[in-house]
Amino acid sequence: MADWSEIEALKRTPLTQLFADDPDRLSKYSADVAGIHFDWSKTHLTDDGIKAFERLAKACDLAGKREALFAGEVINTTEDRAVTHTMERGEGNKDDVVVAQGYHARMRALIDAIEQGALGPIRNILHVGIGGSALGPDLLVDALGREETRYEVAIVSNVDGQALEEVFKRFDPTATLLAVASKTFTTTETMMNADSVIAWMQEGGVEDPYGRVVALTASPDKAIEWGVDETRVLPFADTVGGRYSLWSSIGFPAAIALGWDAFSELLEGAAEMDRHFRLAALHENVPALAAFTDLFYTQVLHCETRGVFCYDERLRLLPSYLQQLEMESNGKGATLDGKPVGRPTAAITWGGVGTDQQHAVFQLLHQGTHVVPLEFIGVIEPGDTLAEDHHKALLTSMFAQGAALMKGKPNPDDLARAYPGDRPSTTLLLDDLDARTLGALIAYHEHRVFVNGVLLGINSFDQFGVELGKEMAKAAAKGGGDFDVSTNDLLKRAFG
Ligand code: F6P
Numbered sequence: 001m002a003d004w005s006e007i008e009a010l011k012r013t014p015l016t017q018l019f020a021d022d023p024d025r026l027s028k029y030s031a032d033v034a035g036i037h038f039d040w041s042k043t044h045l046t047d048d049g050i051k052a053f054e055r056l057a058k059a060c061d062l063a064g065k066r067e068a069l070f071a072g073e074v075i076n077t078t079e080d081r082a083v084t085h086t087m088e089r090g091e092g093n094k095d096d097v098v099v100a101q102g103y104h105a106r107m108r109a110l111i112d113a114i115e116q117g118a119l120g121p122i123r124n125i126l127h128v129g130i131g132g133s134a135l136g137p138d139l140l141v142d143a144l145g146r147e148e149t150r151y152e153v154a155i156v157s158n159v160d161g162q163a164l165e166e167v168f169k170r171f172d173p174t175a176t177l178l179a180v181a182s183k184t185f186t187t188t189e190t191m192m193n194a195d196s197v198i199a200w201m202q203e204g205g206v207e208d209p210y211g212r213v214v215a216l217t218a219s220p221d222k223a224i225e226w227g228v229d230e231t232r233v234l235p236f237a238d239t240v241g242g243r244y245s246l247w248s249s250i251g252f253p254a255a256i257a258l259g260w261d262a263f264s265e266l267l268e269g270a271a272e273m274d275r276h277f278r279l280a281a282l283h284e285n286v287p288a289l290a291a292f293t294d295l296f297y298t299q300v301l302h303c304e305t306r307g308v309f310c311y312d313e314r315l316r317l318l319p320s321y322l323q324q325l326e327m328e329s330n331g332k333g334a335t336l337d338g339k340p341v342g343r344p345t346a347a348i349t350w351g352g353v354g355t356d357q358q359h360a361v362f363q364l365l366h367q368g369t370h371v372v373p374l375e376f377i378g379v380i381e382p383g384d385t386l387a388e389d390h391h392k393a394l395l396t397s398m399f400a401q402g403a404a405l406m407k408g409k410p411n412p413d414d415l416a417r418a419y420p421g422d423r424p425s426t427t428l429l430l431d432d433l434d435a436r437t438l439g440a441l442i443a444y445h446e447h448r449v450f451v452n453g454v455l456l457g458i459n460s461f462d463q464f465g466v467e468l469g470k471e472m473a474k475a476a477a478k479g480g481g482d483f484d485v486s487t488n489d490l491l492k493r494a495f496g
Contacts, residue, residue, distance in 0.1 A: 001335065001457060002059045004343065006052045010300050012044050014422050015406045031286055034272040034440035037429040038286050042406050043293045043373065044301075044424055053292040054282050056455055062282070065454045070278060072096045072239075076461035077336060083461050084239040085446065088247035089267040089439070091274035099237055100248070107234045107249050110214065111256045114177065115150075119212055123151060124171040127253045128164075128193040129181030130157040133216070135324055136246025136442075137181070139317040140254035140266070144435055146314060146383070149257040151177075159189035164196055173204025178213045181250050183242045185215070185222035188474070194226075216249040241461050243324050244446060262435040269439030277447040287447030293426060294452055297373040298344045307365065308351035311378040311398040314433050318377070319351035322445055329449045329460040336459055345456055351375075355397045366405060366419055374425040376402055377441075381432040402427055 019025050019041070029041035057063075068075050072082045072093030087096035088104075114122055127137060134157040141153050154167040178197045182190045194213075201209035215223035218238040224230055236248030246254070247267060255263040273287070282288045297303040308319045330346035352361070354376070365372055378398045382391035408421015430437045453460030475481030476491060483491065 001339070001342070002056055002455070004056070004299065007056060007295065007299055010046075010049050010052060010296065012301060012422075013046065015042055015044065015424065016422070018044070018046065031284060031289075033276050033286050033444075034269060035431045035437040036440055036444070037431075038290075038426070039429070040289060040293055040426045042402055042425050042427070044296060045289070045293055049296060050283050050289070050292060053295065053455075057282055057288070057451075060455050060457065062288075062451065062454050066278065066450070069450065070274075076239075076241075076459060078459050078462045078464070081461070082239045083241065083244075084237055085241065085244035085247055086270075086274050086443075088236075088240060089271040089274060089443070091271050091278070096237070096239070103234065103236055103249060107252060107255060108260055110232065110234060111252075111260065114256065119177060121175055122177045122212075123175040125151045125153045125177050125179060125253050125256060126167060126171060126197055127153065127155045127179040127181055128157070128190050128197060129155070129179075129216070129250070130187055130189045131324060131328075132242030132245050133181040133183060133187075133190065133250055135243075135317070135321045137251055137253045139321045139442075140246060140251065140438070141257055142317050143314040143433065143438055144254070144258050144262060150259070151257045153253045153257045155253065156193055157189065159192055161196070164193055164200075168200055173201045173206055176201065176212065178209070179216060179252055180213060180223070180226075180228070181216040181252070183218045183236075183238070183240075183245065183250075185217045185219040185226065188470070191226070198227075214252065216252050242463075243328055246442070258435065265435035266439040269436035269441075270443035271439075272436075273440040273443035273447065277443075287444050288451050290426065290444070290448040291451035291455065293373070293424075294347065294448070295455060297371075297424070298347050301371055302344070303347060303371055303373055304344070305348040305350055305370070305372050307372050307374045308349060309354045309357055309374060309376055309398075309401075310351070311354040311376060311394050312383060312433060313353065314379075314383050315377060316353045318441075319349070321442075322351075323349045325445055326449055328463050328466075330453050330456065330458060331465065332456075332458040332460075335457040337457075341456060341458060343456070345458060346452070347373075354401070355394060358397065358401065362401065365423065371423060374402075374405070374423075375428065376425055377428045377430070379430045379433045383433060398427070401425070 026041045030039040069083055070086060070092040072084055074080060074082050076083050084096045086092045088100045090097055134155050138155040156163045156167060180194045198209045210227040213228050215228040215233045217223050218236050220233045220235045223233045234249035234252060240248050277285060277287050308322055310318050326346050326349045332345050333341055335341050376398050378395050384390060402425040405423035405425055406421060408419040411418035449460055472481055
C-alpha cells in the first residue's frame, strides 16, 4: 500500500494567505481545456502539495495504470474485465475502438431507419432504464434538448408505477417507441417497467408492441429472449461500465432526439479531454489536479462530503449523475489486493442548482461546522433569451459565493453574524453549453474518479455493494428471506 505520510502531513494554509504569498497563484492554479476554464486557486492546493501528490502518483504507478486503461488491459480485476468507455469516443486500444465504432454505426443506421418511418409514425421515445442506464441519457437530453427536439423523450427509472403513469398520460401508445436500456437485461425495475409499457401499448391498440422496442444492452441474447428482434438490439461491449455507458448505445435517446451530429460532438468533446488526460503532465492535468484536490480534502482535512452546484438550469441533473459516477465507483472499503483500505475513499457527493440552493443549504456551507469543498459550474453564454440581467445575476451570484466562502467576515462580538471563511471552492466556467463541452465535462469527471481510485488503490469499476440489497429485496418480494424483527414487522404492515 502506498505511503500517505507525506500527504497526511500537508498543512492547511489559509486561502487568502496563499493568494497574498503568490501573485501568480491564479495563473498557476487555473487552466483552459476543451472549452472549459478550470480555476482551483480557491482551494488549499499548494506547489508542495502538488509535488507530494505527484510522488504518490508515481508510487501508485498512475501513468502505467492510465496507459493500461487506454490499452484495454484488464484493470477491473474483480470482474476480470477491461474498461473501454474511452474507446467509445475513439481513444485507446484500436481493436476496442473498431468494435465501438461498429456498434455506433449500427445505432446510427437504426436511427436513420426509424426516421424514415420503418417502425411507424414515432413521435415519443420512452426510455426505461435505471442507474447508469438512465442518469446519463437523462442528463444529455435535459441539458441539450431544451429547444424543440425531433422526438419527445421520457426517461423512466423508478419501479414506482407513478413514474410510468405520468408518462402514459401524455404519450400516445401508437406513436411511442420503447427503448429498454439495461446492460445486463436482468434489472428488476427496468424489466418490470418494460413489461408494463408493453401492456400499455397493447391496451392502446398497438398490434405488435415488441415491434416497437429497441434494446440497448451488453446482453443481446437476453434482449432477444425477452422478445426484441435481433435487428433492433443495439449492443455495447460488456467492458463499458454502466455508469460510464452514456457514450454507447445507452445514449440512444440523446442520439435520436438531438441528432447524430450532436452525439458525435459529445464523443469528440470527451475525446479531447481523454487526450488531455493521457498526455498532459500531472501538474497541468485537470482531472489529476481535481483528484489531488479531492484527496487533500478527504485525507488531510477529513471532509466527508463534496458539493456540486451548477449555476445553469441545463445542468440541474449533473449532481445526481456525478453521485452515481463518484460514489458507485469509489465508495469502496477494499483495496485491489483485497485488504481493508484503511482510509476514507469517495466523499459523499451532493449538490444542486444555484441560485436556488443559496436560499436553502448555503447557510451550513458558510457557517456550519463542516468544511465542504465545493465545485461551482457555470456557463458564460446564457441558455435563456430573457433580458441579460438574469444571466448576470446568476453568474455574479456564483462568483460571489466562492469569494464570500473564501474571505469570510470575522465578528468576534457577535458569533451568530461571523463568517469563518477559508472555505474552498473550485470553479468551472464553460464557454458555452453544447454537446462538445458537455462531453468534455463528463469525461473530466470520469478521469478524476479514475485518479482518485488509482491513488486509493481501489477498483473503481465494480459495484458489489449493491448486490446484497438486491438479493434481499428479491427474497422479500417472493415472501421469503431471513429478516430481522423490525423488517418482518414492516413487511407485515405493508402486505399483511
Ligand atoms: O445496481 C447497480 C447497477 O448495476 C448500476 O451499476 C447500473 O448502472 C444499474 O444497476 C443498472 O444496471 P443495468 O444497466 O444492468 O440494468
